[in-house]
Amino acid sequence: MIVSPESLRAAGFNGVRIVGDVHGDVRGFSAAVAGAEATGLFLIQLGDLTDHGTDGPAVLRLMFDLVEAGRGLFLLGNHDHKLRRALSGEKVRVEAAGLGRTLDQIAAAPDAEALRERALHHIGEAPAWLSLGRLFCVHAAFHDAMLLHASPPDAGTRKAEGLVGRAIFGQVTGARGADGFPIRLTGWIDRIPSGLTVLVGHDNRSRDGRPLVINGARGGRAIFLDTGAGKGGALAWRDFRLEEVFVDAPQGHAVAMTD
Structure with missing residues (x-):
């Protein structure tokens, strides 16, 4: 499906829920997913699904189920990109409490091979950024050139440059x-244009457990949604109604989702 106001309305959604870095926090992510489904929200996760938390495989299954059902998507984060490289057999640096924990959890899972194949597939197709009306979603940092170009369809499989x-x-x-x-x-x-809100994860700048909002010189703003989930903090998310997102919105590219 194409993520657009028309496609979301046609699928019965009345808004979107943007979720920050999960890092294996299955309890927090399960709550975010359940709440989104109960209130008719399409879920967009900003990347870094695994590492550090208690149950990375459960988080992956839950996210992949949403993608396959057309009820959500996740963006490519640096931890997701590295996980795919490791599962592909590439040599990567493994931190015991991070990627090492995730790899051990996957190896011990009853569906280890199936989960590996799903991860290779879905991470390989994850968009690196998503322009969605008044919102722009990206894992780590915005660049205004992203407004002119759709994310490469193979971002998850290519060298990150x-x-x-x-x-x-x-x-x-x-x-x-x-x-x-x-x-x-x-x-x-x-560099964020006036009227545009960029939602990012990756960089936990919160001082009180709440997402940090910073206004830019051109009138745009950034919301940092990484509040330390999986690392001792709570998972954060923001909800937006479709009419908030798409009225008089700056132009950008939609993202095609494939089954």
């Missing part, structure tokens, strides 16, 4: 902070 690299890794300095995490730049927020 160019706009795909920006989408899943953000804009990094090469340095690390006192917490050991990369220091990321946020100048891209000032």
Whole structure:
């Protein structure tokens, strides 16, 4: 299906629920999914489904079920991209509490091989960004060139460079902070056009457990929805009615979803 106001209305949805990084937090994600279904919302997850949390396989199954039923989609995150590379047999750096935990959980699952095949398929087809009327969804960082180009259909299978690299890794300095995490730049927020809200995950900038909202110089804004799920924090999401999203919206590309 094409994610557009017409397709969503035709499928019976009255809005969208945008969900931040899950990182294996199946309890929080199950609540997000149940709430979206109860209120007629199409669910869009911003990437980083697994690593760190208690049950990465359960999160994957739940997300893939939504995609296959036409009730949701997920964007490509850097952890998803790396998981697919590992499941494909590529040599990647494995952190014991992150990807290592997910790989162990998948190996121990009763449907391990089937889950591996589903992950290879769905991550391989996940969009790196999604323009949705007044909303723009991307895992790590926006670039205004993304408004001119649809996400590559094979973003999940290709080397993460160019706009795909920006989408899943953000804009990094090469340095690390006192917490050991990369220091990321946020100048891209000032490139967001007026009337557009960019929803991102990847970078937990919350100080109180709530999503952080930053307004840009051009009149747009960014909402950081990573609030530490799977790492000791709670899962965050935002709900939008279709009429909020598509009235007088900046132009962008829809994303085609395949079964």
